[in-house]
Amino acid sequence: MMIHHTRFFLIFLLLISFIALPLQATDAPTITIRKSDALNVAFTGIGGSEGAAIAEIVQHDLKLAGWFALVQPGLASFSVSGVTAGGVLQGKVTKGGETMLSKSYTGSSRAVAHQFVDDIVQTLTGHKGIASSTIAFVSNRTGRKEICMADYDGANGRQITHDNGLSVSPSLSPNGRRLAYTGYQSGYADIYVIDLTTGSRVRLVKFPGTNSGPRFSPDGNSLACSISKDGNPELYVVGLGGGARRLTRTRGAESSPTWSPSGSEIIYSCDENGAPQLYRIGAGGGSGQRVTTGYGYCTEPSWSPDGQRLAFNVRSGGGFAVAVMDLGSGSARIVAQGENPVWGADSRHLIYSTGSTITLLDVPSGKSTPVVSGLGKVTEPTWSR
Amino acid sequence: MRISPSSLLSLLALLALAGLTGCANKKGQQYAGVDGDYVNGTPLAGNAAGDRVDGANFLGANVQRGQYAPVQFAYDSFSVAPDQDSKVSAVASALQGSGKTVIVAGFTDDRGTEEYNRSLGEKRALSVREALIAKGLKPANIQTVSFGKEMPVDSGEDESAWAKNRRAEFGIVK
Numbered sequence: 001m002m003i004h005h006t007r008f009f010l011i012f013l014l015l016i017s018f019i020a021l022p023l024q025a026t027d028a029p030t031i032t033i034r035k036s037d038a039l040n041v042a043f044t045g046i047g048g049s050e051g052a053a054i055a056e057i058v059q060h061d062l063k064l065a066g067w068f069a070l071v072q073p074g075l076a077s078f079s080v081s082g083v084t085a086g087g088v089l090q091g092k093v094t095k096g097g098e099t100m101l102s103k104s105y106t107g108s109s110r111a112v113a114h115q116f117v118d119d120i121v122q123t124l125t126g127h128k129g130i131a132s133s134t135i136a137f138v139s140n141r142t143g144r145k146e147i148c149m150a151d152y153d154g155a156n157g158r159q160i161t162h163d164n165g166l167s168v169s170p171s172l173s174p175n176g177r178r179l180a181y182t183g184y185q186s187g188y189a190d191i192y193v194i195d196l197t198t199g200s201r202v203r204l205v206k207f208p209g210t211n212s213g214p215r216f217s218p219d220g221n222s223l224a225c226s227i228s229k230d231g232n233p234e235l236y237v238v239g240l241g242g243g244a245r246r247l248t249r250t251r252g253a254e255s256s257p258t259w260s261p262s263g264s265e266i267i268y269s270c271d272e273n274g275a276p277q278l279y280r281i282g283a284g285g286g287s288g289q290r291v292t293t294g295y296g297y298c299t300e301p302s303w304s305p306d307g308q309r310l311a312f313n314v315r316s317g318g319g320f321a322v323a324v325m326d327l328g329s330g331s332a333r334i335v336a337q338g339e340n341p342v343w344g345a346d347s348r349h350l351i352y353s354t355g356s357t358i359t360l361l362d363v364p365s366g367k368s369t370p371v372v373s374g375l376g377k378v379t380e381p382t383w384s385r
Numbered sequence: 386m387r388i389s390p391s392s393l394l395s396l397l398a399l400l401a402l403a404g405l406t407g408c409a410n411k412k413g414q415q416y417a418g419v420d421g422d423y424v425n426g427t428p429l430a431g432n433a434a435g436d437r438v439d440g441a442n443f444l445g446a447n448v449q450r451g452q453y454a455p456v457q458f459a460y461d462s463f464s465v466a467p468d469q470d471s472k473v474s475a476v477a478s479a480l481q482g483s484g485k486t487v488i489v490a491g492f493t494d495d496r497g498t499e500e501y502n503r504s505l506g507e508k509r510a511l512s513v514r515e516a517l518i519a520k521g522l523k524p525a526n527i528q529t530v531s532f533g534k535e536m537p538v539d540s541g542e543d544e545s546a547w548a549k550n551r552r553a554e555f556g557i558v559k
Contacts, residue, residue, distance in 0.1 A: 145535075166532070166535060168499065168503075169499065169500055169503070182503070184530075184532075186437070186439050186442065187441065187442025187443050187444060187445055187448075187488075187530065188437060188442075188443075188528075188530045189503070189530060189531060190437075206436050206437050206439075207429070207431060207435060207436060207437060208429035208430060208431045208436075208437040208438075208528060208529075209429045209437075209507065209511075209528075209529050209530075210503065210504075210506075210507040210510075210529065210530060210531045212500065212503050212504070212507075212531075213500045213503065213504075226500075226503075226504055226507075228429070228507045228511060228529065228531075229428060229429050229431065229435070230426070230428050230429075231426025231427050231428050231429065231511060231514075231515075232426055232508070232511060233504045233507050233508060233511075252508075253463075253504035253505055253507065253508040254504065255500050255501050255503065255504035256500045256501065269500075269501055269504075271461070271501075271504075271505070271508075274461070275461060276501050299497070299498045299500070299501040300498055300499075300500055300501065313498045320498060339498055339499075340498065340499070379499060380499055380500070
């Protein structure tokens, strides 16, 4: 008997070592970026008559990008500079004597500065930048709820809808050229799509019942949304050219879909088992599989463009908090107090609503910057990629 | 253990019976037992293209609101509680045979997030619609809309205000 016990114990040890080793091995990759991980960049300004205005925007963008520590030239690994002449910005990034980036940009001061910084981010980190992106959100500044837009840093704020009613739940297409939202002009909730280039608008989804919460697919050609015409709010995918495909069949209410980067899957919220929880389903349909988050109330998920993380609302005290979950490990943590987080193109920043502000959060560093304020209650942000 | 064909058959028969009685019990709640599928309720009526027939705006002048007491709901719930049944009956008996259209508008308290509350409000409106259908109103004469947490009747932040705001209102199309 003793021999048996020993043998079992040895086998047990052997098993443990097999289990423990891979765990240690997979423990290494971490998403935490420490200050020392930031790239040391010296920004030596922009020459030329329009240089000062552009330099200010470049500097702000470089700070908000999160990847860089702005340092004196002597301490820097990279040097960023530029010169303007005849409405053209010539931007340059060097490393020692080597030129990493040299490109000319035309357009408004803000546009050329943003494009330059996005190219710097792409060149030095390999990631897509957020500087040229736009955001949209709901504002009740007029006493009604209207959709407004702004640059990612809150500049260029403008009101898009003038429906004088309820216009809510906006979604920007990934390229930022279309805006879908839920509008109540008919007295019911319908889904409208605005072509931001031409200004034309169509009422795309107008089934009986409530049609709400449109979210653009990564290719920008369809919308996932919630439609109740069958007698229950269900998840649908609607093509911009027409056609509606039902994805779910449950007793609960489906809402707030978010697409995987490839567009093959959707994560959404459903309350069929009591408090709302997150589920995952193929974009062609099937049965929704529960996404275990560790939180009891989860709504309005946003899937990061790199596919690795999910941000969503959780209930926290009397209000709501923003949680971020690593989809690989399943570990989740609260990163901010607020609602409706949305990932930016860099899969590093979130924007979310605090009620009075739309705030930009650099998730690795925890640094938050209010970008929209003073427009009444601002809610339900969306972000182009 | 080896299962004989006959015992397997009786097991299947038992399961089938259990399934049948299960269906019978839940019929009133609109459950169906096909492949785990669920028949959600009574589809809403649209035009030939399946779209909504426009014209009646719950907030517009052609809809009479406030004539009937709103149905109240428990927190995070969409079921019509027994003590709310008389409110549904009042609307059903008043409209019976009139051919009039009623719009049921669902609302929530302001403690949930925006889009989730829109789906919860719609679920509440649809529950009331099923209750009206069960009391004899024609499905084609009942439309629904959800406003989520918009337009609270009481802007307070306490249980008494929240309870008033969790509601489904009736609007009768004139």
